[in-house]
Amino acid sequence: MLNSRESISWVIGGPQGSGVDSASHIFLKSIAMAGLHVFGKREYHSNIKGEHSYFSIRFSDKIVRSHIDEIDILVSFDAETVLRHSPFVVNDGFLIYDPDILNKKIEEIHTLDFSSEYRVKKILSENKKSYDFKGILEELKERGVRLIELPYFSLIKEFSEKIQDHSLSKLARITNVMSLSASLAIMDFDVELMKRGIQDTFSTKPKIMEINTDAALFTYNYIKENYKDIHFRYPINSSNENSNAQNLIVAQGNQTSPLGKIVAGCRFQTYYPITPATDDSEYLESNQIVEQRDGKYGSVVVIQTEDEIAAITMAIGAALTGVRACTTTSGPGFSLMAEALGWAGINEVPLIVTLYQRAGPSTGLPTRQEQGDLLFAVNAGHGEFPKIVYSSGDIEESFYDTIRVFNYAEIFQTPVIHLLDKYLSNSIITCNRFKYRDIKIKRGKFKQIQINEGNASESRFKRFKLGEGEISERVPLGTENAIFWNTGDEHDEFGHITEDPTMRKDMMEKRLSKLELISSMIPIEEQITIEFESELDPGSDTLVLVLSWGSTKGAILDSLFSLSKERKQTQFLYIQVKLLNPFPGKVLEKVLMDRIERIKKNTKISSNFLVKTVVIEMNYLSQLDLLIKQNSNIKADYNLLKYNGRPMSNTEIYDSLINIIENKSKQRVILTNGV
Amino acid sequence: MEYSISDYKTTVHNDWCAGCGDFGILNAIQMTLYEMKILPHNAVIFSGIGCSGKTPHFINTFGVHTLHGRVLPFAQGAKLANPSLNIIAVGGDGDGLGIGSGHFVNAGRRNIDLTYIIYNNGVYGLTKGQASPTLKLGVKTKSLPQPNVNESINPIALACISGFTFVARGYSYDVRYLKEIIKKGIMHKGLSFIDILQPCPTYNDINTKDWYQSYKMDENNPSIKIPKIYKLEDQGFDGTVKREEDMSSKILFAIEKSKEWEDRIPVGVFYENTLTPTFDERLQTRIQNYHQYPPSQQQINDTNDFSIADIDRLIDDLKAV
Numbered sequence: 002m003l004n005s006r007e008s009i010s011w012v013i014g015g016p017q018g019s020g021v022d023s024a025s026h027i028f029l030k031s032i033a034m035a036g037l038h039v040f041g042k043r044e045y046h047s048n049i050k051g052e053h054s055y056f057s058i059r060f061s062d063k064i065v066r067s068h069i070d071e072i073d074i075l076v077s078f079d080a081e082t083v084l085r086h087s088p089f090v091v092n093d094g095f096l097i098y099d100p101d102i103l104n105k106k107i108e109e110i111h112t113l114d115f116s117s118e119y120r121v122k123k124i125l126s127e128n129k130k131s132y133d134f135k136g137i138l139e140e141l142k143e144r145g146v147r148l149i150e151l152p153y154f155s156l157i158k159e160f161s162e163k164i165q166d167h168s169l170s171k172l173a174r175i176t177n178v179m180s181l182s183a184s185l186a187i188m189d190f191d192v193e194l195m196k197r198g199i200q201d202t203f204s205t206k207p208k209i210m211e212i213n214t215d216a217a218l219f220t221y222n223y224i225k226e227n228y229k230d231i232h233f234r235y236p237i238n239s240s241n242e243n244s245n246a247q248n249l250i251v252a253q254g255n256q257t258s259p260l261g262k263i264v265a266g267c268r269f270q271t272y273y274p275i276t277p278a279t280d281d282s283e284y285l286e287s288n289q290i291v292e293q294r295d296g297k298y299g300s301v302v303v304i305q306t307e308d309e310i311a312a313i314t315m316a317i318g319a320a321l322t323g324v325r326a327c328t329t330t331s332g333p334g335f336s337l338m339a340e341a342l343g344w345a346g347i348n349e350v351p352l353i354v355t356l357y358q359r360a361g362p363s364t365g366l367p368t369r370q371e372q373g374d375l376l377f378a379v380n381a382g383h384g385e386f387p388k389i390v391y392s393s394g395d396i397e398e399s400f401y402d403t404i405r406v407f408n409y410a411e412i413f414q415t416p417v418i419h420l421l422d423k424y425l426s427n428s429i430i431t432c433n434r435f436k437y438r439d440i441k442i443k444r445g446k447f448k449q450i451q452i453n454e455g456n457a458s459e460s461r462f463k464r465f466k467l468g469e470g471e472i473s474e475r476v477p478l479g480t481e482n483a484i485f486w487n488t489g490d491e492h493d494e495f496g497h498i499t500e501d502p503t504m505r506k507d508m509m510e511k512r513l514s515k516l517e518l519i520s521s522m523i524p525i526e527e528q529i530t531i532e533f534e535s536e537l538d539p540g541s542d543t544l545v546l547v548l549s550w551g552s553t554k555g556a557i558l559d560s561l562f563s564l565s566k567e568r569k570q571t572q573f574l575y576i577q578v579k580l581l582n583p584f585p586g587k588v589l590e591k592v593l594m595d596r597i598e599r600i601k602k603n604t605k606i607s608s609n610f611l612v613k614t615v616v617i618e619m620n621y622l623s624q625l626d627l628l629i630k631q632n633s634n635i636k637a638d639y640n641l642l643k644y645n646g647r648p649m650s651n652t653e654i655y656d657s658l659i660n661i662i663e664n665k666s667k668q669r670v671i672l673t674n675g676v
Numbered sequence: 677m678e679y680s681i682s683d684y685k686t687t688v689h690n691d692w693c694a695g696c697g698d699f700g701i702l703n704a705i706q707m708t709l710y711e712m713k714i715l716p717h718n719a720v721i722f723s724g725i726g727c728s729g730k731t732p733h734f735i736n737t738f739g740v741h742t743l744h745g746r747v748l749p750f751a752q753g754a755k756l757a758n759p760s761l762n763i764i765a766v767g768g769d770g771d772g773l774g775i776g777s778g779h780f781v782n783a784g785r786r787n788i789d790l791t792y793i794i795y796n797n798g799v800y801g802l803t804k805g806q807a808s809p810t811l812k813l814g815v816k817t818k819s820l821p822q823p824n825v826n827e828s829i830n831p832i833a834l835a836c837i838s839g840f841t842f843v844a845r846g847y848s849y850d851v852r853y854l855k856e857i858i859k860k861g862i863m864h865k866g867l868s869f870i871d872i873l874q875p876c877p878t879y880n881d882i883n884t885k886d887w888y889q890s891y892k893m894d895e896n897n898p899s900i901k902i903p904k905i906y907k908l909e910d911q912g913f914d915g916t917v918k919r920e921e922d923m924s925s926k927i928l929f930a931i932e933k934s935k936e937w938e939d940r941i942p943v944g945v946f947y948e949n950t951l952t953p954t955f956d957e958r959l960q961t962r963i964q965n966y967h968q969y970p971p972s973q974q975q976i977n978d979t980n981d982f983s984i985a986d987i988d989r990l991i992d993d994l995k996a997v
Contacts, residue, residue, distance in 0.1 A: 033996035200716040249996040260990060264983045269757050289963065299974045300963040302756055307782035311749035314742065318722070318753025321740065322972035325758070344743055395982070404983075442977035460683075460716055460736065477972060478738045478754060479761050482715045486733060488741035489725070490816025497688055497733050500740070654887055 007563075011074045013181065014088075016112075024076075025056035028181050029251065032060045032196030038244035040065040040555070041429040042213065044676070047276070047367040049298050052112050053081050055676070062554075066430070068396065070652040070674050073376045074187065076180045077151065079104040079498045080134065084222025085676050087137060088124055092145040095233075097183050100150045102134045117665035117676065147231055149224065151183050153194050158221050164212070169636030175216040178604055186224035188233045195221070197349075245260065250434050254281035254328050254396045254425035257435075258355060258427035262327060263291055263301065266436045267353070268470030269319040270327040271304045271312040276367050277426040278331045278357040309334035313341040313354065318351050321487065323449065325407050327353040332361045332374050335373040342416055346386025348487045348496075348509045349408035349465070349473070349512065351417075351579030355622055358422040360651055361648045369646030370424045372551050376627065378418045379582045385516040389413065390582035392420035394532070398424060399434040402438050402579070405527065412445035412522070413515055414472055420581070422619075424552045424648040448472045449481035460484050463494040483595065516583040528585040533561045533575035537603040540570060542610060545581030545662060546593065547575040548637070549617040550625050551651050553565030557617060560655040564662075569663055570598055578625065586632025593635065613661055617641040621650060623669075640669050647675020681710045689731045695885070697874030698727055700848035701920055704855040705764065709737065710857060714762050722751040724767030724776065726802045728795040731766050745776030748783045748792060758972035758984050762862065762953055763790040770800045772809040773829045775799070777809070784838030785868060786955040789872030791861040791868045794831060795848075797876035798883055812866075812937075818881045832946050834932035835869040836927045839884055840972050842868035843915075843930060843947040849885060853943070860945060866954045873941070875907075892939050908933065908944030917949040 015021045022043070029041050039060045046052035057064050057072075074095045077083050080102040090096055107113070113579065122132060128143070130136030142148060149175075160175075161167050164188075178199070196214055203210035203512045259281050262270065263395045272282040282303055291299035302319075306312040312328045320326040332337065335356050345352045356378060362370035389409050394400040399421055410417045451462060462483035466473045476483040486496030492507060493499045519666045520528075531552060533547075549557055554577055561573050565665050575595055578585065601610050615628040616637040623640040630636070641657050643649050660666035684706040692698050698738045709719055719737035725744035732739025742750040752766040767833040772780055772794045783792070799813040805819030809829045815825040835843045842864040846854035854872065861868035875885045887904075894900035908915070913933065917926045931945035978984055 030996075186696065188884070235835075246997045250991060250994040252994050256994065260987055263983050263987055263990070266974075266983060266985070268971035268974050268976070269753070271753070288990055291973075292989060293984045294978070294986050295984065297969070298965060299969065299976075302959065302964065302966075302971050302973070304753075306749065310746060311779055311782070314746040314749040315753035315756075318750035318755075319971065320753075320756050322758040322761070324971040324974070326753070326758045326971075340743060359704075425757050429997055434995075435987075437987065438982065440983065441981045442975070443981065444982050462754050477758070478720050478740075479758060479972075480718060482739055484717055484736060486739040488733070488740065489743055490741065496739070497686075498730070562758070570924065628832035655979065 007063060008059050008069070009073045009132050010057065010059045010069050010071055011076070011184065012055055012057045012072045013076040014053060014086055015078045015177070016050065016052045016263065017045055017052050017190050018050035020174060021054050021056055022175035024181040025058060026066060027178065027195075027198040027202045028185070029058055029429060031185065031194045031202045032058070033249065034194045036199055037062055038064050039251065039429070039431045042068050042424065043427040044647070045368050053085060055082065055086065058088060066653045067559045068648070074184050076184045077178045078180050079622065081110050081113060082112065083134070083137065084113060084121055087141055088120055090146050093147070093427065094142060095147045095149055095184070095187055097149045097151055097180055099153050099154065101154065103138075104591070105134060106134060109261070111306050115266040124492070149183060149187065149228060149231070151180060151220070152177065156220065156223065160216055163219065164215060173655070175213060176215045178217050179220040182220045186410050187228070187231060192218070192221060192260045206628045208398055221653060222592045248434055249431045251429060251431050252396055253429045254399055254421060254427070254580045256284050256434065257396050257400040258403045258419075258421060259285040259288075260435070261400040262407070263288070263408035265404040266326060266442055267301065267325045267327050267407060268299065269302050269316065269409060271306050271310045271316045271328045271335055272330065273306050275331045275334050277357070277423040278329045278334070278490045279358055280356070280426060281329045281355060295517060303557040309337040311338065315339040317341060317352055318349050319351050320480050323447065325351070325411070327355060329357070331357045331359050333364065335374065335377070335381070336343065338385075342388070343382035343384055344385055345416045345429055346382060346487045346491060347491070347512070349414040351414055353406055353410055354416065354418045356418050357426050358420060360644070366646040368423065370422060370643060370648040371646065372422060372553075372624070373552060373586045373644070375496045375550070375620070376622070378420060379628070381418070382655070385509070385513060386389070387413070387415045387513055387519065388582055389415065389417040389519060389580070390420060391417060391424065392551045394429060394577045394579070395431050396425055396552060400435050401440070403436070408443040409519075409523065410446055412443055412472075414445065415515060415520055420551060423550050446462065446472050448474060448476055449480065451476055451480050453482040461495055464496050465492060465494050465508065466512070466535060467494055467511060471518050473512055484544055520583045523580060525585075525588050525592070528580040529590055530577045530579060531574070531592070532558060532577050533573055534596070535565050535572045538569060538572065538599060539603055539605055541572045541600075541604055542570055542606055544572040544574060544597065544610070544612045545658065546612055546614045547617060548578065548625065548629065549575075549613065550578045550581060551618070553619060553654075557653045559651040563655060564658055568662060581628065584628050584632040586629065589629070590633045590635060613638050615639040615641060615658070617649070617654065619643050637644035638668065639666055641672060642669065643672040645673055645675060650674050677832045679710065679713070680836040683716060683861070684710050686734055690734055693853050693878045695877040696727070697797065697848035697885070698795060698849045698875065700854065701793065701872055701874060702731060704851045704858055705731070705857045706735060706849070708858045708862065711855070712862065714763050715974065718760070719762040719764065720754060722747050722754070722763065722765040724771035726768040726771055728766055728768045728771070734761045737960070744777065745774070745961065747771065748776065748779040750789055752783060752788050756955070757970065758773070759789070761971050762949070763817065764862070765790060765792045767794060768800070768808070769798065769810040769831070769916055770797040771774075773809040774830060775932070777829075777868055784835065785842045786868045787839060787841055787952055788955040789865055791858070791870065792860070793870045793872060795874045796831065796871050797874045797880050799876050801876050801879055814823050815882055817879060819879055827858050830934055831869075831871045833883065833931040835871075836947050839867075839952070840869040841866035841949045841952050842945070844869070844945045845871045845889060845943045847873045847943050848878060849889070850905075850943075853907070857944070861950050863948060864948065873943070880959065888941070902940070904939065906941055908942045908946065913942075913944070915945050915947040917951055919949075920951050923949060923951070976985060
């Protein structure tokens with residue numbers, strides 16, 4: 002099992018609507034202020050109130066990119082959280098809980114799912130404990146978990162007397178802050194930073210801020226007094242780290258992509274409400290006034306439409322006026338957009354669809370993770386047209402990639418699908434401040450003026466001019482001397498309907514030859530990225546080659562950083578495929594061949610040198626592997642797959658790679674962790 | 677430069693059936709643009725799918741022939757991004773009230789300043805005469821295997837309750853009158869809807885040109901012939917909302933009037949309301965320079981192609997410390 006000691010894993014859970022989010026925000030902010038690196042992820046049901054939700058935060062003085070399954074500190078404010086998560090608390094970890102749960106019966110927790118119930122039953126029967134909370138706590142205690150009782154009701158009562166406020170129902174809302182400050186007390190965390198974390202979270206609500214701060218201090222001291230002997234074995238070293246913190250930002254995926262859009266010049270976005278894509282549009286609308294470097298103010302018009310068909314067609318209509326336009330959605334909405342995508346394709350409209358994937362098909366698991374839309378994105382729309390499908394591996398990348406995809410759309414005058422997902426959208430990381438000032442905005446053959454070329458009576462413009470390469474000059478609607486037409490039918494050079502077989506052939510070739518142009522013009526390092534490469538070691542006899550796309554990157558990287566230290570005999574090479582259509586099969590082949598040759602040359606046993614190729618992705622069919630097979634001669638030896646709706650953890654990727662290295666792995670490995 | 681009506685025409689071969697009502701609408705649109713002195717490059721005709729969808733190809737302005745049922749969102753997107761464009765959206769009754777009815781209703785909620793024209797002939801012509809949403813219950817046009825089994829939609833009433841702020845009807849063979857209605861629609865600040873009765877000579881053998889232009893005898897005086905189509909204003913009907921409190925009653929009058937069919941069919945302006953703020957005006961309250969600096973006109977890069985946006989403040993909001 003993965004050693005979590007280079008980082009600490011903290012989980013808080015409770016019913017949806019009970020303050021899990023704000024508690025985790027305070028925790029995360031406090032930790033980040035201490036100059037530590039943080040990765041947080043939110044898991045929740047498709048429900049407004051009552052179902053179980055949790056937030057898991059992993060932090061370290063080194064960069065953390067993913068979550069692990071083990072928990073060092075579990076903070077609960079209800080019984081269900083203890084049931085669901087306590088099996089994952091490590092043997093010397095902590096459980097903060099309300100002793101009142103001893104009065105609860107497991108059977109009465111109606112929101113408990115089968116998986117958790119089965120897990121707890123099994124543990125309790127194996128350890129000959131009774132199937133109740135007494136049994137659970139006994140089992141935890143026996144294996145060394147430190148139990149921290151936080152009797153919320155009596156603490157709130159005591160607190161209310163102290164602050165002379167007797168509205169207990171109102172005060173019940175502070176249980177989340179109490180529980181999180183208890184966890185900070187265990188860690189001996191800096192009280193000032195905790196206070197600042199609270200202030201930051203409630204900055205617009207001074208009264209709530211004050212009461213939460215007081216409650217946090219009250220609980221912090223309660224723990225200090227009542228659990229004097231308990232010490233967290235892994236003290237947080239935040240002393241001289243603060244300089245680091247100055248350059249860090251704490252960002253969520255649903256903020257970074259819209260931030261990229263503002264820089265990219267996206268000034269029009271449409272959406273229909275859908276999890277997990279809506280936050281992107283809400284962030285953009287909240288910040289729709291754009292500061293410009295020339296002192297003027299621009300703006301982003303963000304429109305909530307009646308459905309996703311209107312969302313994409315409205316964005317296309319806007320794009321025809323020259324504005325960089327985008328629509329943002331998730332799988333079910335994207336399904337509705339397929340027809341219009343083809344319209345943008347045949348009319349060569351630069352359009353961005355930000356597709357936040359979630360588990361499908363149909364409604365699927367609306368709030369859970371999956372990378373199941375890759376082949377759909379590649380193939381969406383009837384007929385043939387060029388389309389760029391591009392994906393981002395992490396939250397930081399998604400900012401820069403967003404600017405890239407807007408450039409691609411205009412340079413190649415075709416729709417681009419930017420693949421993100423629920424894991425990126427609802428996770429939060431510390432990363433370096435974005436450096437955006439030296440990124441170029443490239444608009445391709447877009448121009449805003451058409452000079453009348455002598456023929457006064459010719460007001461028309463050959464928007465789809467043949468014989469001058471794949472990409473024609475493009476002007477916005479409303480341009481003088483440049484009247485053109487668009488149609489979903491096949492068109493001639495002006496954009497008028499045609500069924501002429503020669504014109505059809507020419508236009509098909511004009512459009513679809515863009516695919517080759519795209520492959521040749523997008524720099525190789527933007528198509529695929531080498532994310533990890535071991536130092537050459539003459540003693541190595543095996544190369545583990547990992548291929549992935551999208552948000553599994555963090556957990557893969559975290560695993561490889563540990564593995565490369567532990568397994569000196571094995572070389573590791575990890576490549577993320579970012580351009581998924583047109584697929585860089587030949588590029589991938591060549592890069593791999595070069596790397597493998599170089600590694601072999603440097604080993605003593607090049608004749609028997611073993612290459613194990615592993616494709617890692619969150620779907621059933623191994624869709625990336627299918628694209629690799631279709632477009633290259635690369636053959637995967639192993640497929641690590643997952644489709645239970647829970648993102649791949651560092652723990653399970655690490656464990657699976659160990660099995661592969663030790664020849665204990667099946668060819669197809671299905672990962673199943675996650676609550 | 678002086679423009680003539682021919683500057684609004686293209687040389688694209690028109691393949692509508694002989695005698696199609698669409699010709700009258702096409703002529704009326706071209707004449708309207710010409711008479712209103714809207715320069716060809718300042719206008720965009722958006723269309724849906726079907727015979728009517730081909731309209732933009734015959735008009736020498738920007739023309740965007742979109743998808744079946746989606747003409748309104750395309751058109752609204754363009755208008756929002758560039759409010760200085762004169763935008764006319766056209767489509768058939770199946771396009772706008774069948775597959776596109778969701779967009780029809782929701783466009784009303786926004787009141788974006790553009791004109792939407794429905795070529796209403798009761799059938800899906802280009803797919804050979806199936807019943808459209810405006811065909812009356814029990815009517816059997818010639819290519820229907822059995823009489824129409826669905827109730828019909830009343831486009832005027834639907835537009836009124838959906839929030840369109842100008843609702844009118846024209847008849848495609850009265851081009852002169854139709855042109856005036858379209859002019860009013862374009863001049864109206866807000867979302868205007870014009871329902872145009874347009875006989876399909878090939879597939880609708882019930883609501884034909886002869887049927888629309890027929891008369892009925894006055895019961896008391898058989899020498900008086902009463903035409904089926906009459907103008908609302910000739911009866912003194914005034915659908916204009918002058919005070920906000922009259923809005924509901926004006927809508928009710930318009931709906932009541934729109935129910936007339938068979939013997940008497942009114943054309944003209946059923947409802948007009950300039951008191952409801954347009955979407956542009958609503959946007960203007962959030963984005964103070966929206967009109968002067970709309971999305972399509974915004975500069976996004978400097979002369980060295982670097983982004984003009986400054987997001988330092990937003991990044992500061994995310995700072996760890």
